[in-house]
Amino acid sequence: MMKVEPASPQYFRSSSYSSCHDLFYEPDCPKKAKGPMLCVKQPSCSESNFDCSSIFHLQEAQDPSPSMSFKQAVVLVVAVEKLKKQVQTPIHFISDEDLYDLFLNIFEPEPIECETVELLDQPEKRYIYRNQTIEYSIRDIDKKCFLLQKPLGSPRLTAVHLQGPDAKKEVKINMAFYMCPGNPTQEAVVLGIAGENLYLCCTGESPPVLTLETVDKNVLGSMSSSELQPFIFFKSNSGSTCRFESATFPSWYISTSLAENERVKVSQLGQTAFTEFNTSRS
Template sequence: MVGNSGVGSGSSSHWDLMGSAMVMMQYVRLTPDVQSKQGAIWNRIPCYLRDWEMQVHFKVHGQGKKNLNGDGFAIWYTKERMQPGPVFGSKDMFAGLGVFVDTYPNEEKQQERIFPYIMAMVGNGTLGYDHERDGRPTELGGCTALVRNLNQDTFLVIRYVRRRLTVMIDIDGKSEWRDCLDIPGVRLPKGYYFGASSVTGDLSDNHDIISLKLYQLTVERSAEEEREDKEIKYTTMQQLVSLVITVGKLKSYRRMITKPFSDTDLVSFLVDQDIIEEKVVQEVTSSNPFESESIFSQTQSNILHSIRDLEQKCWVLRQFSNHSDLIAVTLQGPNLKREVKLNLSTYRLVNPSKMQPVILGISGTKLYLSCAKSADTPVLQLEEVDDSSQLQTIDSDSDMVRFLFYKQESGSTTQFESALCESWYISTDFDERKEVTLCHMENQVQERNTRFLLFR
């Protein structure tokens, strides 16, 4: 790591204050421990670094007892600056990155998440933050961080390297970074602005920023990665799906994907309620104690999901006279009806070193995703299966393994690795209307989206 850009210690002329933000001797107080305040600090100079790290030294403290304090603060890297709004004191429908230190749970009846909670969201200018559900529908990942009223210094670091977003925290006084979230395939344009904002409502806290320090990171890249970076244009981000119409549906759903993931944790906010169809069957067990451990046995079937990549592109089915395929497309409004729904079936784990085995079918058809080889290269294809009972049990030595994928979850994102071809993952292109294919994790992961958001 080289090159300290000194954002935290630079000239005050590089910074603008907004709202209730006040410059103190050793820190900037975004909001005092007073109700109904909001404040922000924004850097005037856009960041043109390709790989960077932002270290934040902060303090959250106040008189309120647990869950009687609020609301938290945000660190921003966004296209626009100095615009107040409802998302921790800054505007909603932002374009760029927001990392939120949320100190108050707004969603009633949620018990699995402990606050304060740190989460990240990437917005496209039309994607809204759901305040009533603590941002869960758009969360990329996060962690609990008990940061209030601590005697020791508290830090978080936001790192963006080779399209990988990482957030770590140091809040225990041990001078050790602890992982909070790590998400590959995130695309953040250059030329955005860093800032920090906070808001208090009926509950309050002091939200203090002691320093913001930006570092340029030097990372080696292959010639192919250099070429890809030159071809990236911000227009792709502007083409992300508008979810304004869909946001109204969020309030009618009661649960959202959380971690650790289980089937009961999954939730949908993009699928109309009347098309949700879940059929759960009992786990297959055998009275024969010598049943082979090489058999994948179906445990749950036909769990309907919508799927998006991290750029919010949907899957769309194309059917030709001699074959079918899937492409990834940004859809909005009435066109959302073209979106593919996946029938996801789960299987008993055979290999403890692997993740959850699943089969992915296209709802309303007899088509299933499978892995085949073309000239020794794995390819993704859609196969028609007339009798789905053939898929209830699969011998690990049979060619039917081509239908199985390992479902790997990290934060709110999911990857699908082929069971037949190790290290080959279902992926989408960063560009529009490109085919959904397989890519090798080591060789192609920087060129393709391999992480997806599932909604039930």
């Protein structure tokens, strides 16, 4: 049979069984039982309250007289189940809500104010002359070439179709090559009118304007990178054609109009203009 053993090394065993045991093992588990019954509790338990949360151990004992009835076995099983329910403690896992409540008791939330800071001092790009200047003939994909006009002393560059004797009026471009250590993959160039001290320059705000600036060649070579920036264009090749992107105004390219004898300017990709050119050495 089975006997009930408390956590301490004390053993209680009843030598007789009576109907009063039924009171102890009934579902309502009365606090006081009458008659001789098996009392398994720690000495610290109150005499008037039998509901004890002590830990009990069950050990199997050999009984030479196996005279336990079926009813006694059922009563014992019910008692064991009740004792197991008394000693089991429900497990509570810590959730995110518990931690959140804990942090609220310790820390006080404070609003965060964000400020937008504009960086005015950007790193200056450096341009180093590669001691290489090549004269090119540049035409757009519509085969218009450059023509220099000087109305009222204000030079401007236009794109026209020149044929026959007028082909001699075509303007050739001196392309000076520079290195840009900050971005070695880009090919930086300065575009000047051959035989003139005129250089293409991208100025203005929005939209930018392409102009011809008069600059002495020796002065151009002694300019700082910041002074040279408006004259710099990044040359990008795509097959047999190329584009010239302004270094001062990214995404703005040297372009020509679809119409005849219009001024050379700068445009963005997608606008109605030619931005691709064919170059050939003179």
